[in-house]
Amino acid sequence: MSDDLTEMLAPEEKPEEKKDVTDLLLHDILTGTLPAGAWLKQIDLERRYDCTRPEVRRALDRLSQRRLVQHNPNRGYQVYELDDQRTREISDIRVILETGVADRMVANVTPAAIAELRGLARQFDEMSFRGSIMEHYDANLAFHRALLMLSGNSELVEVVAEIRQRTVSAPVSQWRTRARIEQSAREHHLMVDALEAGDLPELKRLIEIHIRQAPIKA
């Protein structure tokens, strides 16, 4: 009860401060609020997230370990600017991993899983109309997480999530085009269709197209 009370009294103040600074910074990089190449001055971040210096530094160190921000010793940190080659390389890795477990996904699929995936795909659809960029991103993440979970390899789910975070800084802004979003939404449903039909080659084809964000071939 006391918990409800505090939440009622300060509905957006207390919980905000308790959020991890790393996640907040990650959020702003992923949404493009902090664009690629931007300098991440410690004082600015300290004020922006209303936190202490060590917290900022821990967040910067963690994200530089994940290669999301670049560390220039004695000069500062800046949002990583990824070239086309690295983007392609990361996409290749995702294609190999996700098509590589497609057979297991087909093997392990159940009617309940199909229903869950359809629900998540529909949730993504709805986010196209209302919902922020980040909510949209999260909905997409939830769908793919559930899809990969069918492989039965939870470690792989984590690895793909990490790898995915390395490349989205630019593409998230590309998402703004409505055509691209609607195509992604359609692909989600097509993937569930292929999964339900047990059509392994088609599922692989769709996964590759979806990751590469290539125009879909009828």
Added chain:
Amino acid sequence: MSDDLTEMLAPEEKPEEKKDVTDLLLHDILTGTLPAGAWLKQIDLERRYDCTRPEVRRALDRLSQRRLVQHNPNRGYQVYELDDQRTREISDIRVILETGVADRMVANVTPAAIAELRGLARQFDEMSFRGSIMEHYDANLAFHRALLMLSGNSELVEVVAEIRQRTVSAPVSQWRTRARIEQSAREHHLMVDALEAGDLPELKRLIEIHIRQAPIKA
């Protein structure tokens, strides 16, 4: 000249202190000096590596992010104890990734690359006789790095290196059996053979066997 002088005067004192604490800790975890489940008390590490408290904490934070050590809030850090399932899952990921780029490795291979790989494989052989566990481990890493580099995907090389670090804490001690080491050495040469012959199916088979550390089938 002054650089040479200092190196001459203190050949193993100064450079030792300048080494990153994270690498030192990683080293001790990988070699099994700090066994799985061991508690990593900050004071102990501070003395062991002759460094300051913040350095220790940064190393622990980094390795916990990589899921090499487990963080129990307000209780401490301990070397991650991985169960059989996770070990199998990680092996599966490596098999998918490394066999997934086997075709590119065959396509991109050159006589010079073959020669380099043969050299690295021979270096591994020699480490079987003389050389510490870690030197052996490094030689193995160098071979596989060069092999994967043939895929032309440098990002993948990094990813595999990271993933590999998640599972070796136990197997490194398994390496102590001479039979297993000699088999690995033989497999290295067989992989180069298959690569030279352009035998893709055989290369894939060898990679999978090698990663799974299964007894080789003639």
Added chain:
DNA sequence: GTAACCAGAATTGGCGCCAATTTATGATAA
């Protein structure tokens, strides 16, 4: 004899200060 409890010791983890390095600014000389 066993279990619960309470103080003392030890460990973790948050926080700010200050030195070292780099960048910006302005003055001086060519």
Added chain:
DNA sequence: TTATCATAAATTGGCGCCAATTCTGGTTAC
């Protein structure tokens, strides 16, 4: 007018202190 250097401002990054929490050992009550 422009280049160069010196000085000042700002930023990074190393380090130690101290509060909060947890663990340990001994004592007391049942």
